[in-house]
Amino acid sequence: MKKIRDLVVDDTFEMFVLIKQADVRLAKNGKKFIAFTFQDGSGNIDGKFWGATEDEIERYKAGKVVFLNGKREVYQNTPQVKIIKLRLATEEEPYQAELYMEKSPVQKEDLAEEINQTIFEITNATWNRIVRHLLVEHQTAFYEYPAAKNFHHAFVGGLAVHTVSMLRIAKSLCKEYPALNASLLYSGVLLHDLGKVIELSGPIGTEYTLAGNLLGHIVIVDEEISKACVALKIDEQSEDVIVLKHMILAHHGQLDYGSPVRPRIMEAEVLHQIDNIDASMQMMMGALEQVEPGQYTNALFGMDGRRFYRPNSK
Structure with a gap:
């Protein structure tokens, strides 16, 4: 099964991921949506769940593992996922959050x-x-x-x-x-x-x-x-x-x-x-680990929104 880092534009995929963030926001039409950040051990990707009901807002909270069916897209030079289907992982599936978290590189x-x-x-x-x-x-x-x-x-x-x-x-x-x-x-x-x-x-x-x-x-x-x-x-x-x-x-x-x-x-x-x-x-x-030589990173909010280039030079 693919990891988040392996996805390329227009890939349609199914995978288990951890909800790292689930921020409830209000769309221009007045309806609520959830701004997700999904995570596995390889990286993160954002996605929006439009028209979220109160039940869905309560169900899909940060720290939950979900089975995500989506399509990898790009919005304003930033990778995102178009959510096709979403459901909570069951106890018969790999539902433990620890399986999808980035680990410390040092013991x-x-x-x-x-x-x-x-x-x-x-x-x-x-x-x-x-x-x-x-x-x-x-x-x-x-x-x-x-x-x-x-x-x-x-x-x-x-x-x-x-x-x-x-x-x-x-x-x-x-x-x-x-x-x-x-x-x-x-x-x-x-x-x-x-x-x-x-x-x-x-x-x-x-x-x-x-x-x-x-x-x-x-x-x-x-x-x-x-x-x-x-x-x-x-x-x-x-x-x-x-x-x-x-x-x-x-x-x-x-x-x-x-x-x-x-x-x-x-x-x-x-x-x-x-x-x-x-x-x-x-x-x-x-950020640079997520891109190939000759490409730019996503905009880094913590670095004044700059996108960094990974040179081909060695």
Whole structure:
């Protein structure tokens, strides 16, 4: 049976897929439709289910596996599926969501070993204790959750993969620029996205939680650091805690991107740049893997809607 990645324009197909997203919207005629993103281990494809009834909206939710009969088309240079028929998979069929999810390219045990080793390299006692406390508290979710609902590292274990990738970049930069405070930079990397375990609902049918929508992961991590200080009897007004919080609060770099403050210390600016590099690389590599040399990717919303070309050159 074909996978999503194998489909070409005008292919008519039947396959089991996971509903990754199911957003209910209103058409110009006033009727509701479902904007789907379908997923299997090879990739994603969007499709619209027009004239959806309330029963169908309730039935076809994110996280459900369906049997999809459709036709692969293109709309505004973006692949999509024209839905011909759709039904839920039965228990006699491969209905487990885990079968269709993108997997982490790195084993959980390897990620944990690299992170634990880095914690030993955080020589500042205050930062070490806070980082260790929060990673232990959220250990299970940290290694299971994606780093985002969409865009970058949006797969099982993506949060830990993103964190370790950023740690490797941070360590290279600390060797190149000894003026950087490695302990502070590593602490910021390890904690910067930890709030995603509260902001997001989980790895299957990922949605934003109430706290995610109303607070966001930056504020959530700031609160988690405050709670850790109480538990560990650390003075929250000490410079060590304030600069650590600044790392988190400033890591999106711009006020327009959700940071309440812009970076005002060197390590905070570097953390922002590392985060942007790793997220951008993952988005571009993931998109370019889906196209042949000489072709353009789909428009990448997380990259200002740009389409990237895959050169024939080697």
